[in-house]
Amino acid sequence: GAVVSQHPSRVICKSGTSVKIECRSLDFQATTMFWYRQFPKQSLMLMATSNEGSKATYEQGVEKDKFLINHASLTLSTLTVTSAHPEDSSFYICSASSVYSTDTQYFGPGTRLTVL
Amino acid sequence: KQEVTQIPAALSVPEGENLVLNCSFTDSAIYNLQWFRQDPGKGLTSLLLIQSSQREQTSGRLNASLDKSSGRSTLYIAASQPGDSATYLCAVVMDSSYKLIFGSGTRLLVRP
Numbered sequence: 643g644a645v646v647s648q649h650p651s652r653v654i655c656k657s658g659t660s661v662k663i664e665c666r667s668l669d670f671q672a673t674t675m676f677w678y679r680q681f682p683k684q685s686l687m688l689m690a691t692s693n694e695g696s697k698a699t700y701e702q703g704v705e706k707d708k709f710l711i712n713h714a715s716l717t718l719s720t721l722t723v724t725s726a727h728p729e730d731s732s733f734y735i736c737s738a739s740s741v742y743s744t745d746t747q748y749f750g751p752g753t754r755l756t757v758l
Numbered sequence: 759k760q761e762v763t764q765i766p767a768a769l770s771v772p773e774g775e776n777l778v779l780n781c782s783f784t785d786s787a788i789y790n791l792q793w794f795r796q797d798p799g800k801g802l803t804s805l806l807l808i809q810s811s812q813r814e815q816t817s818g819r820l821n822a823s824l825d826k827s828s829g830r831s832t833l834y835i836a837a838s839q840p841g842d843s844a845t846y847l848c849a850v851v852m853d854s855s856y857k858l859i860f861g862s863g864t865r866l867l868v869r870p
Contacts, residue, residue: 745851
């Protein structure tokens with residue numbers, strides 16, 4: 643149980659395009675989802691927290707107009723990187739927690755974004 | 759601002775050794791502390807979660823301790839195996855927002 647999937651696992655895009663990453667909780671309802679980014683050999687940095695049906699809360703220094711987060715249902719959250727640039731190349735990981743286990747986050751396998 | 763530090767950054771040991779990974783945090787008013795494992799290019803697997811009122815948690819060959827007053831946690835791995843090779847991350851939660859603040863990780867290599 644408690645499986646989180648991400649799609650796609652890898653994406654390569656041209657500079658200036660937008661990329662959407664999906665995060666799904668497969669066997670539970672995720673009241674809260676978190677989005678992280680991870681640069682090579684560095685730790686995870688929280689980008690934003692999203693609760694189903696409400697606007698995401700972004701961490702300081704994260705541009706909300708660049709990283710659009712939507713949490714439209716209890717099993718799906720999306721992160722859209724708009725007008726991507728090479729410096730946005732990173733590993734993006736989502737996690738989800740349920741109302742029954744709010745202090746436990748279940749992590750997705752991550753999405754490797756490369757912007758050329 | 760909470761800062762989480764992990765020492766060492768990398769560790770290479772022969773199979774069978776017992777080892778200790780260290781995590782320290784600057785603000786002792788934590789809600790809980792968690793240890794995760796990350797394999798290369800993959801997501802995170804939760805290993806152990808220690809609530810602020812607890813001093814240790816055990817799962818199989820893993821034992822994690824927490825000393826809130828000194829801002830330290832250790833992850834003890836007994837009888838290490840090559841399959842334990844991965845990056846180990848500790849993270850703290852400060853409040854009921856459940857936001858995780860991660861350390862930079864320890865990359866472990868267990869040599870056959």
